[in-house]
């Protein structure tokens with residue numbers, strides 16, 4: 001049975017020349033066994049006729065809020081609840097902008113805003129529109145909402161210019177959906193614990209010892225684990241990154257608070273991913289009052305060592321748990337990562353190097369190597385952190401199947 005059999009799919013079509021490919025996409029989705037409801041924008045109808053789409057889908061195409069002659073109301077809310085997935089292909093720059101910013105001036109965008117299901121977006125536009133900072137920012141926003149972007153390919157465009165902006169081929173869009181449905185329940189029934197972000201160790205009420213971690217990597221891992229069906233608890237140090245939807249977020253400040261939160265969750269978790277950049281030291285006696293400049297005490301702060309969360313909980317691990325740590329290194333990466341695999345009782349260690357351009361803190365990308373207790377070592381190229389998170393989760397699933 002195909003992973004799309006019986007799935008309810010909303011196919012959203014917006015006003016771009018690539019709408020002609022949506023007919024093939026619709027046909028392939030139907031052939032794969034999906035039930036498809038087409039929602040098309042008014043501009044989309046300039047490119048492709050609703051008659052073709054309704055004939056192929058076996059359902060009237062939805063475009064307006066009302067059917068003009070009968071006054072029948074089309075409920076975007078019901079549609080959003082009906083769908084197992086929504087695919088917007090082609091997605092023009094204008095529709096992407098409206099989706100990113102909640103400008104609900106047509107049936108397709110209102111349906112998008114109501115949809116609780118995963119959303120796949122296949123942009124299609126001219127290369128300069130695709131590269132414009134506005135489009136880039138809007139696509140980034142959609143990613144931050146958890147939408148899946150099916151990247152356009154490079155090639156000849158409708159303008160006859162050559163570049164990035166061609167809507168991905170319908171076969172590949174269907175393959176992306178099939179892959180999603182085939183893997184979305186991989187971790188169903190399992191509990192995952194993820195630590196993320198920095199910890200802040202108070203010196204006084206206005207100052208702290210911290211680090212440059214933003215939590216982006218840990219948040220992306222929490223999101224990826226949730227997408228694969230796990231019930232996720234994310235214990236996070238201070239960060240401005242928006243939390244992924246559908247995870248249980250526990251906010252903490254210091255390493256000792258992070259340890260206490262993790263201790264409560266660790267026993268019942270099946271997977272733990274220690275992504276947090278935990279401060280190694282904390283001031284021994286944080287001042288309750290702001291330390292004044294003239295006080296000599298400010299010249300030296302006595303530090304105590306923080307608990308090592310990964311190592312502490314690694315000591316009381318149970319059978320069936322999979323523990324994953326990170327090693328952010330500047331030198332002797334592999335050697336240090338292998339040492340951490342042992343000393344923290346991990347199954348997998350994710351090595352990244354601050355020496356690699358595009359890797360480490362406060363970037364949207366990362367370049368990782370995963371070393372497994374089973375002896376495997378996988379080297380990955382530089383990727384977007386959400387893709388890196390998916391690679392890590394794939395390795396966790398592989399490890400659990402093969403250990």
Ligand code: CTP
Pocket residue numbers: 195255274275276277278279280306307308309310311324325326327328329340344
């Ligand atoms: N870690 C932790 N608690 C700490 C320190 C680290 O849970 N107090 C976890 C991190 O989340 C990461 C792994 O241990 O998964 C390695 O962290 P890292 O900072 O690279 O290593 P340290 O053990 O702190 O060693 P060093 O700073 O000497 O490299």
